[in-house]
Every structure is written in structure tokens, then in C-alpha cells.
Amino acid sequence: MPLIALGLNHLTAPVSLREQVAFDTDAAGEALHELAREPGVEEAMILSTCNRTELYVGVAAGAEDIPQAWLNRHHHLTPGKLDEFLYRHDEDDAVRHMFRVATGLDSMVLGEPQILGQVKDAYQLAREAQSLKAPMDRLLQHTFAVAKRVRTDTRIGAHTVSVAFTAVRLAEQVFADLKHACVLLIGAGDTIELAARHLAEKQVRRLIVANRTPETAQELAGRHGGYAIALADLPQHLAEADIVISSTAARQPIVTRAMVERAMAARKRKPMFMVDIAVPRDIEAGVGELPDVYLYGIDDLRQVIDDNLRSRAAAAHEAEAIIDLQVERYMAWRRALTLKNPALDMRQHAEVYRDEVLGKARAMLAHGKSPDEALAFLANTLTNKLLHHPSARLREAALSGDLDLLHAAGRLYGLDEEEGGGSRNA
Missing domain, CATH: 3.30.460.30 (Glutamyl-tRNA reductase, N-terminal domain)
Structure with missing residues (x-):
């Protein structure tokens, strides 16, 4: 396969x-x-x-x-x-x-x-x-x-550098001191959790967490000193954000160009830095064309990450x-x-012989033979059938001087162990 x-x-x-x-x-x-x-x-x-x-x-x-x-x-x-x-x-x-x-x-x-x-x-x-x-x-x-x-x-x-850390590091290059920045995180998965942790360490002025499930947003915001909003309330809060980092599993964009245009008007063109880590993208590509909006996607983080590769x-x-x-x-x-497993084949052959001989022994009992006679037939016949082919091959090996096969047979049947055990007990 x-x-x-x-x-x-x-x-x-x-x-x-x-x-x-x-x-x-x-x-x-x-x-x-x-x-x-x-x-x-x-x-x-x-x-x-x-x-x-x-x-x-x-x-x-x-x-x-x-x-x-x-x-x-x-x-x-x-x-x-x-x-x-x-x-x-x-x-x-x-x-x-x-x-x-x-x-x-x-x-x-x-x-x-x-x-x-x-x-x-x-x-x-x-x-x-x-x-x-x-x-x-x-x-x-x-x-x-x-x-x-x-x-x-x-x-x-x-010194692991995650995508979330890289996004925060890039934001720090744009905003020299994150202590004066309001950051909006969209989503509540592992990447956003890591971003929130890094931002809390940077002591950002304000941290907002938006998620489709308000309870999840509240849990995440509570752990890092932020406050939570429902995703439906995003348009009302977008203008507050200096930095937006988004990573959700949505199939369609959450942040549209029209939404950002209204936010920028409310901000009086104060710059906004946005990082879209999601695939599919959370932020419409056209947002990056707006004046004073700096939009970075997942692929734009590569240059920042390359320094980490070399180390x-x-x-x-x-x-x-x-x-x-x-x-x-x-x-x-x-x-x-x-691979074909010879052990399975050997067991299958043995079971066929067993069933055949056992059937004959039972037939002997059914026809009036004594139990001792049937058991003797069973033991002798089964032994002969099981050992016939190995014995024939070993006789040929002895005549031809095939020592490898003879030694392998000893290992296979444990005869070499019996010999060693006998000498140790002597």
C-alpha cells in the first residue's frame, strides 16, 4: 500500500x-x-x-x-x-x-x-x-x-520565535513603545493566546479581545488584563485600535474595507497597523490600499523570521x-x-495436520478402538507428519555439509540451548 x-x-x-x-x-x-x-x-x-x-x-x-x-x-x-x-x-x-x-x-x-x-x-x-x-x-x-x-x-x-511573537515584534518596530498602544486581537485560538501573552509582557496600554463566542473572549482577556467584546461589536471598537492582530477560522473576511474606512475616518487618519495571520484571510486584501493603514499578511512575516532561521x-x-x-x-x-511470515504458514500447516489426525482418531473411537490405541495413533501420526519435511531437509543438509542450515535448525528448535543447559547443570 x-x-x-x-x-x-x-x-x-x-x-x-x-x-x-x-x-x-x-x-x-x-x-x-x-x-x-x-x-x-x-x-x-x-x-x-x-x-x-x-x-x-x-x-x-x-x-x-x-x-x-x-x-x-x-x-x-x-x-x-x-x-x-x-x-x-x-x-x-x-x-x-x-x-x-x-x-x-x-x-x-x-x-x-x-x-x-x-x-x-x-x-x-x-x-x-x-x-x-x-x-x-x-x-x-x-x-x-x-x-x-x-x-x-x-x-x-x-528561544522559540512563533508567528505570534513575530507579529508582536513587527508591531514593536512600528510603535517604538507598545505601552502607548491599544491592541485589538480577533480570535481566541493558540496564536492569539500567544500574542496576548507577548503583548501583556510589553504592557500595552489597552488590550481588546474580540471573538464569536463572548465567553471565550472573556476568558482570554481576563487572563491578560484586557476586556472582551463580541465579534458583532467589532465595527464599534475598531477605531480604538492602533494595532490589530487577527487569526480566526472564518471562511469569509471579518474585517472589510468599508469597516476600516469608517474606523480611519473616526481616527482622523491616525495610522493603524494590522496583521492578518489567518488562512483564509480575516482582513480583506483591499484594506492594505487605504492611506495610513499598514496591513501585513502571513507571508509578509517571512523577512522578520529569516533572521531566526540562520541562528x-x-x-x-x-x-x-x-x-x-x-x-x-x-x-x-x-x-x-x-513479507510472507513463515511462522504463520507453519502454524497453519500444523493446524491442518492436527485436525486431520484428530478426525481419524475420533473415527477409531467411533469404530470401537480403545482410547489408548487412538491416543497412540494420534501422537505417533501427528509427530511423523510435523517432522517429516524438516527431517528430510536436515538429512539432505547433513549429506551435503550445509552447516548453516544445521545450526539454524538447532537454534529454531532450541536444541543448542538444551545442550548448553545440560553442560551447565553437569
Whole structure:
């Protein structure tokens, strides 16, 4: 069963395309069911974040093109539209890619820790959808162990710089002193939680948290000294914000150009700095064309992040070495699944012989033979049947001088252990 990793990410596709193929949490479960029902698809997992959408699929031989065709069809895309942006990894390369993703080696921020939690969420979703079988389930367990080892044995996670931290750092470059800034956070997920933590450390003048669920916004705002508003009240509060950082799972923009135009008029053209970390985007692209509005998207953060990449190059090299070793170990286990197991064949033959001889022994009893006679027949016949082929092969080995086979037989039947045990007890 070939294993395929198919997807696109921040390195291969612009955000305008990534948002077209993103799966939100509510839709991913049904999409998994749909993908798993495709002809030739044996197991599947979908990983969808702000920086990537990836399908991990085990397929039957000859069905390798099914995942890409399904992705186009599911998102109603013209065939071929994704071709130049997609990457595909097969077998051990797919395993290596999954390890690199989970350890943060393939992230925009090298070594960032959030991706591992996102992979775990994708795994849990696939388990709930019952779209995994033993090979991929084992792969995910192995992935989590590899990620833990990389974190423990290298400095890839030292001084972690997350996307949220990068957004705050960029805001700090625009506003020299964040203590005088009012910051509006839209959303309440991990990225916004991290941003709120960093902003609280910077002692921003005011922190506002907007979320579709007011209770969730209140919990987050309460932890960091801010106050919460409902998403529906966003237009009334937007003009207060010097800095806006948004990261939600909404399928349509939350902040429109018209909304920002009204806010800027109320601010009397006082500049507003906006960072949209979401995919699909939360802030309409046209907002960036407005005077005195400085809009940065997820892809615009790359320059700030590049400095972090250089400082972690050595740790990344060590992590790659760990991953190479673990890829081979997982693939060895996977290859073993396809090998014919002689132990199973041997047991099957033995059970056939047993049932045959047992049937004859019972027939002897039914025809008046004594139990002792039937038991003697059962024991002698079963012994002869089970040992006939091994004995014949061993006689041939003795005549031809095949010592390897003779020694292997001794190990197989434990005869060498019996000999060693006898000499020790003597």
C-alpha cells in the first residue's frame, strides 16, 4: 500500500491559493469521510493550518493520482490549477516529510512548537473519522516520538520565535513603545493566546479581545488584563485600535474595507497597523490600499523570521540526522508487513495436520478402538507428519555439509540451548 504526502505550503503557494484549499475544523471530518470513500484509498489524514494543507494517504497500487484529483474536485478547482504549487512525496520521502513537519523543520518559523499540536489534532480527527489503519497509526505514533526526541536532543526549540511573537515584534518596530498602544486581537485560538501573552509582557496600554463566542473572549482577556467584546461589536471598537492582530477560522473576511474606512475616518487618519495571520484571510486584501493603514499578511512575516532561521541552522542539521535514522526504522517495520511470515504458514500447516489426525482418531473411537490405541495413533501420526519435511531437509543438509542450515535448525528448535543447559547443570 503506497504512502503519499500531497500538499502545498507557504513555500510553494501564495496565501490567496492556500486559503482556497484550507479545511476548517468543522469541515475536515466530513472531508476525511469523503476522501476515505474514494476508490483505492485505504487510509487518510488531513493536516490544514495557516501555512499548509496536506493529505497523508495510503492507497492501493495504481491509485496514486486519486488524492490530487479528489482535492481539486472537493474544492471545485479547475483541473491543473494546483499543479505548479503542489508537492508530492512517496513512501520514505512521505515519512521524512511528516517527521520534518511535526518537528517544525518545514515551518515558516524554524522549530516552532505549535505545529506538533496541530498534527496531533489532525491525528485525533482521523481517528474519530476511522480513516486510519495500522500503518499510518503507527506512523503517527512514531512521529510524535521523533518530535519529542528532536526537542530533547537538539536546541531546535531554544528561544522559540512563533508567528505570534513575530507579529508582536513587527508591531514593536512600528510603535517604538507598545505601552502607548491599544491592541485589538480577533480570535481566541493558540496564536492569539500567544500574542496576548507577548503583548501583556510589553504592557500595552489597552488590550481588546474580540471573538464569536463572548465567553471565550472573556476568558482570554481576563487572563491578560484586557476586556472582551463580541465579534458583532467589532465595527464599534475598531477605531480604538492602533494595532490589530487577527487569526480566526472564518471562511469569509471579518474585517472589510468599508469597516476600516469608517474606523480611519473616526481616527482622523491616525495610522493603524494590522496583521492578518489567518488562512483564509480575516482582513480583506483591499484594506492594505487605504492611506495610513499598514496591513501585513502571513507571508509578509517571512523577512522578520529569516533572521531566526540562520541562528538555528546547526540544530536543524542535528534534527535532520535524527529524522533520517527514524525514517529507516519506520520503513523497516512497514516493509515487514509485506513479507510472507513463515511462522504463520507453519502454524497453519500444523493446524491442518492436527485436525486431520484428530478426525481419524475420533473415527477409531467411533469404530470401537480403545482410547489408548487412538491416543497412540494420534501422537505417533501427528509427530511423523510435523517432522517429516524438516527431517528430510536436515538429512539432505547433513549429506551435503550445509552447516548453516544445521545450526539454524538447532537454534529454531532450541536444541543448542538444551545442550548448553545440560553442560551447565553437569
